[in-house]
Amino acid sequence: MAALLHKLGRFAHRRRYLVVLLWISLLTLGGAAAAQAPAAGPTSFAMPGTESQRAYDLIDDRFEGQRADGAAARVVFKAPQGSRITDPALRDVVAATVHELAARPEVAQVTDPFEVKAVSADRSAAYTQVTYEVSGAELSEQSRRALSDTMAKASRSGLTVEAGGTALKGERGSHAAEVVGLGVAAVVLLLTLGSLLAAGLPLITALVGVGIGVCSITALASTFELDSTTSVLAMMLGLAVGIDYALFIVSRYRSELADGRLPEDAAGRALGTAGSTVIFAGLTVVIALAGLAVVNIPLLTKMGVAAAGTVVLAVLVALTLVPALLGVAGGRIKAPRTRNMPADPKSTDGSDHGGHRHPGDRHRPTHGASNMGGRWASFVIRRPVAALVTGAAVLCTLAVPAASMQLGLPDEGSQPVTSTQRKAYDLISENFGPGFNGPLLAIADAQGSDDPKQAVGELTAVMKNIDGVATVGPPRFNGAGDTAMITVIPASRPGSAGTEAVVHALRDAGGDVMNDGGGRLMVSGSTAMNVDVSQKLNDALLPYLALVVGLAFLLLILVFRSFAVPLKAALGFLLSVAASLGAVVAVFQWGWLSSLLGVTDPGPVMSMMPIFMVGIVFGLAMDYEVFLVTRIREAYVNGRTAHEAITAGFRHSARVVTAAALIMIAVFAGFMGADEQMVKSIGFGLAVAVFIDAFIVRMTLVPAVLALIGDKAWWLPRRLDSVLPQLDVEGDGLRVEEEREELAARVRSTHS
DSSP, X not given: OHHXXXXXXXXXXXXXXHHHHHHHHHHHHHHHHHHHSOOOOOOOOOOTTSHHHHHHHHXXXXXXXXXXXXXXXXXXXXXXXXXXXXXXXXXXXXXXXXXXXXXXXXXXEEOOTTTTTOBOTTSSEEEEEEEEEEETXXXXXXXXXXXXXXXXXXXXXXXXXXXXXXXXXXXXXXXXXXXXXXXXXXXXXXXXXXXXXXXXXXHHHHHHHHHHHHHHHHHHHHHHTOOHHHHXXXXXXXXXXXXXXXXXXXXXXXXXXXXXXXXXXXXXXXXXXXXXXXXXXXHHHHHXXXXXXXXXXHXXXXXXXXXXXXXXXXXXXXXXXXXXXXXXXXXXXXXXXXXXXXXXXXXXXXXXXXXXXXXXXXXSOOSOOOOHHHHHHHHHHHSHHHHHHHHHHHHHHHHGGGGGOOEEXXXXXXXXXXXXXXXXXXXXXXXXXXXGGSXXXXXXXXXXXXSHHHHHHHHHHHHHTSTTEEEEOOOEEOTTSSEEEEEEEESSOTTSXXXXXXXXXXXXXXXXXXXXXXXXXXXXXHHHHHHHHHHHHHHHHHHHHHHHHHHHXXXXXXXXXXXXXXXXXHHHHHHHHHHHHHHHIIIIISOTTHHHHTOOSOOSEETTHHHHIIIIIHHHHHHHHHHHHHHHHHHHHTTOOHHHHHXXXXXXXXXXXXXXXXXXXXXXXXXXXXXXXXXXXXXXXXXHHHHIIIIIIIIIIHHHHHHHHGGGXXXXXXXXXXXXXXXXXXXXXXXXXXXXXXXXXXXXXXXX
16 A cells, blocks of 8 residues: 555656646536535434334324424514513404414414414413425425514514524524634644645645535535535534644655655655555544444434545545645745754664664654653653553543433524524523423324224323323314324423423323224324434444444554554543543533533533544544554564654654644634534534543553553464555555665666
8 A cells, every 4th residue: 555655646746736736626616516506405304213203104194284394483472571462452463473474375374372372371472383385495485584574574563573493494603713723723733834835735735625525515415405514514524634634644744855855755655654544544534424324314324424525535635635735835845843862772873673673774764863742652651550540530530421411402492592593492481381392292093993082082181190291282183083183292391301201201101091992102293303313323322333443443453463552542432432422411411611612501412422422533533543553553663662662653743643633623622613502512522532532542541551561562463464464554665665776776886
């Protein structure tokens, strides 16, 4: 692989303008396709195999003219201070609004709040339910504008009018803080690489890759029903890994220049060594993201595949566009400034390497014998047990809150506080009760019962006595009179553990009543669907974890020719994820530092969060593992002792890994400025996870464990070693080839 990447690096550097033109053409085509693509509507959230989805299917089958997934809007009216919604003038405004809404296109039904008793106990508020003939994804912009115009007209009478529901588009919060993240990344790059040009190159290449990825997602959003969160996730990951991968290669290129290589050869060497790291690091991220398909949630699968595609683009950009732009920059990208340190006979001049002499020793640079990375590694090596125990204790402490994690999906209570959805949610909670924001829909299938109405009546009586149920509405039968829909209002908010308990209690009690009479009960609605999604995600977590860790474990065995190193990497990752989830629970569920971080409504952790953390953090953690440990192994196979190899690896790579981690933290933390709770929690969780994994696990626990294991860290059974393909990630084949070329040149010069 190293030889192939070496040729690719030299080719891209030599044909730089052609490579740059190809990438610019791809970006232009992607932008044009995105500009001409139709706008994507709200994403349909089908959940095959769940009880909620089966209930929706039964409604479509038994209730003619009614769509279970039809768009809906709940319009809330609040009377001015000192007035009542039942006052004649205000009542007339509400009635006129209901009449106007019913006349709008695509509207199937509008309830009269005074007829269905949707008026608060103090007569200060009321709400009407608007249902549409089409799903939220199919609802036209004309219908959305009509709803907004009608609400605005009603509000001019002095009423406060707000609305929520699937008929409204969720507001995209401001992502201005992402620019701050990029600014921090630019500063880190400048401090790491020492020049504006070298620092700007990783930013430019990352933006090119992300631009193509996001444009592609936008162009395909309508066709594949991709929502805005998909592009946000792709942008988040694409920027982070794109900058890091480019940084790895630019840093190695400058190191090769410092060793006296010509620019084209330095580009080839950089790709033959750091390029291999980029490929395997990117492959672990892709495995983790594509592996989300095992959860069998269509939306999650689409998000994972789209983000994985953006990571693939980041890898391709790093392997082709980066060396091409290095060629365009020419001599303006210079070798790093170094200080000539006193020679260390055991680590720099090649005279003593603990008995591990290697012909390639003369290619080792003599500069930079000591730096902060090397000194830190030496400190940990001298105290490996203390470092290991301290780091593990910190991670275990951070992981404690994860044991009490509650999962749920965001409801309109997590919308920005300035949005009409959030205002409507708050008005409903204050005037009717929090459970009215998440009504449950019980579907009683009494087709096999001798007396369907009696069976449904008995069921209704049982449901009223279930703990946590606030009210149970009257049953609404279909035309055949054998199936009924019953609205159940829980006493607690939609995403709470109390509401989840009510869903399970209804299903258990309904099953006992209906099964005896030959019927069945299914509980559905958006709240019950969220419960089913959370359960499905929870059930899929361990299989997904086993798949991702197992595949990456095999991959790392190929890369490092070792059992101990991949095992250490996997265990360190598990500690990182547990500690990161603990931090997420403390902030987003318990409310610690919530005001400082802009968490307006602490509650259950988003049910997709553990899956995302496992997938994304694993891939990102392997970036640092591969880059750091590859340098250590490179030093080891070139003749260093186990402890010398650790110090040498950190001396060469700690600065770059630190910079890469700070860049990722800055990019992810930038997304915490988003108003969407889902995006905010992902940004926070990933920023914390990168910090923990890079600075506690990889920079502290890794050298401690390797120091304790010693030479055994690089042991692999001979029989297994003989059958595994030689990937040559360290670029050892390049050194052998160089030595052959040097020998041939000497022979030719001798004969001449």
